[in-house]
Amino acid sequence: MKVLELKNVNKIYNSSEVKVHAVNDVTLxxxxxxxxxxxxxxxxxxxxxxxxxxxxxxxxxxxxIIGGTNLSKLKSSxxxxxxxxxxxxxxxxxxxxxVLTAKENVEFxxxxxxxxxxxxxxxxxxxxxxxxxxxxxxxxPTKLSGGQQQRVAVARALASxxxxxxxxxxxANLDSKAATTLLEIMEKLNHESKITFIFSTHDPxxxxxxxxxxxxxxxxxxxxxxxxxxx
Amino acid sequence: MIYSIAWKNVWRNKxxxxxxxxxxxxxxxxxxxxxxxxxxxIKQRLHxxxxxxxxxxxxxxxxxxxxxxxxxxxGNIDEIxxxxxxxxxxxxxxxxxxxxxxxxxxxxxxxxxVYGIDTEKERLVTEIYKEIxxxxxxxxxxxxxxxxxxxxxxxxxLKLKQYIVxxxxxxxxxxxxxxxxxxxxxxxxKDKRFRSPRDFREALRKExxxxxxxxxxxxxxxxxxxxxxxxxxxxxxxxKEGNPIQGIFRVxxxxxxxxxxxxxxxxxxxxxxxAKLYGGDEILTHEIAILLNSIEDADTVREKLSRFSGDxxxxxxxxxxxxxxxxxxxxxxxxxxxxxxxxxALAFGIINTMLMAILERTKELGMLMAIGMNRRRIFNMIxxxxxxxxxxxAVVGMISGWAIIEALGKTGIHxxxxxxxFEAIGFAARVYPVVTLEFFVxxxxxxxxxxxxxxxxxxxKALKLNPxxxxxxx
Numbered sequence: 001m002k003v004l005e006l007k008n009v010n011k012i013y014n015s016s017e018v019k020v021h022a023v024n025d026v027t028l029x030x031x032x033x034x035x036x037x038x039x040x041x042x043x044x045x046x047x048x049x050x051x052x053x054x055x056x057x058x059x060x061x062x063x064x065i066i067g068g069t070n071l072s073k074l075k076s077s078x079x080x081x082x083x084x085x086x087x088x089x090x091x092x093x094x095x096x097x098x099v100l101t102a103k104e105n106v107e108f109x110x111x112x113x114x115x116x117x118x119x120x121x122x123x124x125x126x127x128x129x130x131x132x133x134x135x136x137x138x139x140x141p142t143k144l145s146g147g148q149q150q151r152v153a154v155a156r157a158l159a160s161x162x163x164x165x166x167x168x169x170x171x172a173n174l175d176s177k178a179a180t181t182l183l184e185i186m187e188k189l190n191h192e193s194k195i196t197f198i199f200s201t202h203d204p205x206x207x208x209x210x211x212x213x214x215x216x217x218x219x220x221x222x223x224x225x226x227x228x229x230x231x
Numbered sequence: 232m233i234y235s236i237a238w239k240n241v242w243r244n245k246x247x248x249x250x251x252x253x254x255x256x257x258x259x260x261x262x263x264x265x266x267x268x269x270x271x272x273i274k275q276r277l278h279x280x281x282x283x284x285x286x287x288x289x290x291x292x293x294x295x296x297x298x299x300x301x302x303x304x305x306g307n308i309d310e311i312x313x314x315x316x317x318x319x320x321x322x323x324x325x326x327x328x329x330x331x332x333x334x335x336x337x338x339x340x341x342x343x344x345v346y347g348i349d350t351e352k353e354r355l356v357t358e359i360y361k362e363i364x365x366x367x368x369x370x371x372x373x374x375x376x377x378x379x380x381x382x383x384x385x386x387x388x389l390k391l392k393q394y395i396v397x398x399x400x401x402x403x404x405x406x407x408x409x410x411x412x413x414x415x416x417x418x419x420x421k422d423k424r425f426r427s428p429r430d431f432r433e434a435l436r437k438e439x440x441x442x443x444x445x446x447x448x449x450x451x452x453x454x455x456x457x458x459x460x461x462x463x464x465x466x467x468x469x470x471k472e473g474n475p476i477q478g479i480f481r482v483x484x485x486x487x488x489x490x491x492x493x494x495x496x497x498x499x500x501x502x503x504x505x506a507k508l509y510g511g512d513e514i515l516t517h518e519i520a521i522l523l524n525s526i527e528d529a530d531t532v533r534e535k536l537s538r539f540s541g542d543x544x545x546x547x548x549x550x551x552x553x554x555x556x557x558x559x560x561x562x563x564x565x566x567x568x569x570x571x572x573x574x575x576a577l578a579f580g581i582i583n584t585m586l587m588a589i590l591e592r593t594k595e596l597g598m599l600m601a602i603g604m605n606r607r608r609i610f611n612m613i614x615x616x617x618x619x620x621x622x623x624x625a626v627v628g629m630i631s632g633w634a635i636i637e638a639l640g641k642t643g644i645h646x647x648x649x650x651x652x653f654e655a656i657g658f659a660a661r662v663y664p665v666v667t668l669e670f671f672v673x674x675x676x677x678x679x680x681x682x683x684x685x686x687x688x689x690x691x692k693a694l695k696l697n698p699x700x701x702x703x704x705x
Contacts, residue, residue, distance in 0.1 A: 056601055056699050077605060084603025091702065095598040099239035104232070111232040112603055160603070 003163045003196050004030040004053065009062035011048055011219070022048040023059070024219035030164065033194040035187060037201050037210035045219035046200035047168055053198065054087050054166045055079050067163050084112055088157030088165035088195075092172045094149040096141040102128060102152045103137040109160045127155035131185050147178025154186060164196035171203045183209050233608060237615035241623070244588070248620055251584045255577055255624025255678070256631065262573045262674065263632030267664030268644065269565060273558045275489065275659050280552035282358040283488045286520040287529050289551060290536065293544045295517055299331055299344075301509060302471050305516045307541040312519075314539045320528040321521055323355035328505050329517040334381075334498065335465040338390035338426070343381075343498045345466055347505030347514070349373070356522045359486050359499070367485035368460040371499055378501070379464055379480035382494035383487040387427060391462055391482060394431035394455040396420045403454055409447050413439065417451065431455065458485050466498075470509050478508040490657035554657065570674060574681040577621070581682065585617050585689035596693050597701025610690045617686035618679060625678040629671060639664045 011023035022045045030036060038046050051057040052064060055071050064071045066086055074082055083089075096105045107124040115123070128137050131151035133144075141149050150170060157165045167186075171179035187209055190197050199206055207213055215223040241248050281287060290311060295303035305311065305326075315324050328347030333340055350371045354360050360370040364383055371380045386392040401414055401421070416438045425431035435448060460482055467477045480500055488494055506514045523532060529547040536545045549556035589596065599609060643661040646653060653660050 051699050054601070056702075080600065080603055080605045083601065084605075089598075089602050091598065093594075095594065095702075097236065097595065097599075099236060099243060104235075108232060108236075109602055112608070156602075 001032045002029050003032050003067060004028075004198075005063075005065040006053070007063040007065070009049075009052060009059045009064060011045075011052060011057070012060045022219050023052060026062070026219070026221055028214065028221065028224070030196055030198065032196060033190060034164075034196045034198070034212055035190045035210055036197070036212040036214060037199045037207050038214045038216060039201060039207055040216035040222075044216040046216055048219075049216065050166050050168050050198070050200050054089060055083050084109070084160060086163045088160060088162035090150070090153045090157050090165060090167035090170045092169040094141070094146070094153050094173075096149055096152055096156070098141050101138045101140055102133055102144065102155075105141070105152055106155045106159050109156055113160055123159060124155075127158055128152070130189060131155045132181070145178065147174050147182055150174060150178070150182055151185060154182070154189070158189060158193065158195065162195065164198060167197060167199045169201055169203070170199060171201065171206055176205075179203065179205055233612050234615060237612050238619055240588070240592075240612075240616050241619045244591075247584060247587065251580055251620055252624040252627065254580050255621055256628040258573045258577050259625055259628025259674065259678070260632045260635065262570055263629070263636060263666055263670075264639075264664065265569055266566060266670055267632075267636045267639070267666045268662055270562065270666060270670070271640075271662045271664040272658050273555075273562055274665055275662065276555045276657055277559055279489050279657065279659075280555040281522075281526065281548050283362065284490065284493050285548050285551040286356055287523040287526060287548050288521040288533055288536070288545060290519040290521075290540065290543050290545050291517065293542050296544055299329065299517070301330055301469065301515065303517070305519055305543055307539065307543065308516055310539050311536070311543065314536060315519070315521060318532060318535060320523050320525070320532050322524045323352070324519060324521040325349060325352045325356045326502075326514075326516040327518040327520065328502055328515045330468045330505065330509070332498075333467040334385065334389060335467065336389045336391060336462065339388060341385060341388040341495070343385060343466075344496050345468065345505060346497060346499045347502035348499050349502055353499075356520050359488070362486040362488050364458075364485050364487045366456075367458055367487075368482065369484045370486075371483060371501060373501060375483065376501070376504060377480055378483035378504075379466070380484050380486060380499040381464070381482055382497060383458075383485050384491050384495040385498060386458055386482070386485050388495060389464065390426045391459040391464075392426075392428075392485075393457050393459065394425040394428065394452065395422065395457050396451075396455050397422065400454045404447075404451065407450060407454075409450065413443055413447055416443075425455075428452065458482075460484070464498075466500075466508070468509060471511075476508060476510070478504075480504070489654055489659040491651075491654045492657065566670065566673065570677050574677055577678075578681050578685045581617060581621060581685040582688055584620070585613065585686065586692065588616070589613070589689050589693050593696060593701045593704045596696055597698045597704070600696065600698040601702060606694050609693055613690035613693050614683060614686040617689070618682040621678055621682035621685070625675065629674070633666070633671070636664050636666045 006026050006028045009023055009026045010021070013020040013022055026049065038049060040046050048057065052059050058072065069082065071079065097108065100108065103124050106127055107120050110120045110123065125134070125137065128134055131154055133148060133151055136144060136148065144152065171182060174182060183205060186197055199210070201207065211227055213225045213227070214221055290305055292303045292305055315321060325348065330345050332343055332345045334343045348371070350373050363370055371378055383392065396417055401417060404414060419438060420434055425434060431452060435444060435451065462482050464480050464482060465477055466480055467475050470476050502514055523529060529549070533545050533547050596609065640663050643663045645661045
């Protein structure tokens with residue numbers, strides 16, 4: 001089942017002197033439970049593509065359809081609610097709310113979705129246990145290592161039961177051990193929850209573990225290598 | 232959870248938040264103190280104007296208001312007094328004889344207004360009997376003939392007030408823990424008589440350093456003060472034919488109100504004694520002073536009495552003490568002006584702090600927008616942060632302000648240096664600050680309103696952030 005479709009998506013930045021074609025006629029489909037990596041050199045358009053998929057930016061032309069909804073047809077306020085309920089985000093620099101504990105960071109998104117308190121609490125604990133932080137629920141981000149913070153971010157992204165998770169270079173700030181642990185957890189969660197994970201990455205470890213590798217160059221899809229279809 | 236985040240965000244940068252909180256606290260304390268002092272002065276002026284000077288209502292002959300002549304008495308007096316007695320709003324009233332006179336002592340003279348009063352009834356209407364200065368004799372007594380009650384200021388003008396340092400005064404000062412070095416210097420002034428405070432102050436200034444004078448000057452002056460009680464004062468008035476007539480009175484007591492202007496022109500004698508002087512067959516009534524149960528009834532009672540007044544004029548305290556009335560009426564405006572200025576200063580401080588906070592948290596706000604926190608919630612979060620920040624300062628300020636006012640309300644604040652100036656225009660040198668509950672409620676509403684208004688700019692700035700660009704910031 002398709003969770004995400006990109007049809008002839010273009011993103012052109014017009015500055016006064018130069019015209020940058022950041023995403024060039026990209027057409028892609030993502031199915032449920034995919035574990036896909038978008039790779040390419042710096043400036044190839046990975047982050048721009050991720051921003052477009054995540055509804056943070058609008059394409060110059062083309063269509064992005066998530067679960068049957070065309071993002072271009074949504075008003076700005078509708079788009080925010082759409083992101084809340086359909087897309088999970090994991091950022092390179094974790095971006096947790098520093099004044100909240102791990103538990104509060106995870107349940108924050110469910111509070112925005114107005115989950116009942118009991119269900120929210122249960123899911124938060126379940127997710128933090130799933131990412132191996134069941135014993136750190138009351139720690140603030142400053143008391144957690146980079147790897148642990150990123151695991152909280154993954155739990156937060158999963159909390160809202162999104163259709164897919166976008167992760168922008170999630171291992172870029174992590175050491176080898178933390179990165180491997182994170183990737184293993186993400187792969188396990190992908191397998192168990194059937195939620196699609198889409199990464200932009202430079203990290204060969206991510207590329208190695210990905211089931212599908214999309215290579216971008218100058219905003220164009222050069223290769224789309226599906227190694228293993230999810231079960 | 233938005234409330235929780237907003238509250239926790241306030242304490243992210245403790246130092247910065249504390250600076251704003253302290254600023255709000257100090258702003259509120261200064262506002263409370265300023266308004267408390269003003270309110271205290273206004274209440275005191277209003278009280279003293281009514282209870283010492285003009286009462287709530289006075290009735291005079293229309294012509295007497297223009298020319299205070301002896302034969303211009305209140306007309307139709309029986310009907311007026313019957314109507315006064317029939318009104319339930321009235322708590323007490325008196326008839327007075329009021330004659331312009333010249334007061335003389337062997338050393339000086341002064342123009343005064345002599346009030347002939349019924350001392351017992353007068354106690355029900357005025358509080359002059361409470362204003363007798365320490366060691367200043369006694370209030371008038373109906374039984375003692377030939378007595379006169381004068382003010383501290385009149386005593387000074389008539390040179391019935393003197394300053395003299397004696398051994399007993401030096402002993403008193405020693406008990407008050409005045410250092411021996413000061414007392415030794417004071418010995419040089421011993422047994423010298425000074426007939427005016429200015430002369431005594433001048434003599435002290437020559438003997439003592441400024442520091443010594445600041446610390447002990449007031450105490451020495453108070454102790455050395457001596458009134459010449461039972462001294463004779465000659466009062467000269469004009470009879471109905473315009474012939475001058477004199478009478479001798481003995482000073483029974485010295486009073487001092489907060490209004491030097493009133494004090495220096497007012498002397499009191501028993502009404503019968505004054506009648507003997509002008510030689511009339513009946514006691515002349517130039518003034519009827521009425522005290523009401525409630526100041527709010529002044530206009531209504533005036534209306535009622537005006538129906539029987541004939542050629543008399545019925546006036547309320549507002550017409551007779553317009554300064555007190557004006558201040559009382561404009562107090563709300565003063566509130567708005569002072570609190571408005573303080574709030575405006577606070578608003579700029581708050582806006583600056585919140586703009587800084589938003590600048591620092593651009594990336595985090597971008598993340599919140601990205602993951603689906605809508606504009607309304609972001610706006611509310613920033614607004615709540617601003618309100619929490621301000622309200623913490625306001626609560627601390629209000630409690631501290633209230634505690635300071637409570638303490639100063641008991642001890643009062645003595646404006647030593649400006650006392651004479653204040654008393655010349657009817658304000659006490661010692662003010663007892665007062666703040667009403669309404670003021671606290673009003674200020675709380677103003678603080679919250681200021682916080683909400685101040686939050687709009689920073690919150691709008693946060694809303695204008697583009698999540699993609701915000702996430703890129705470091």
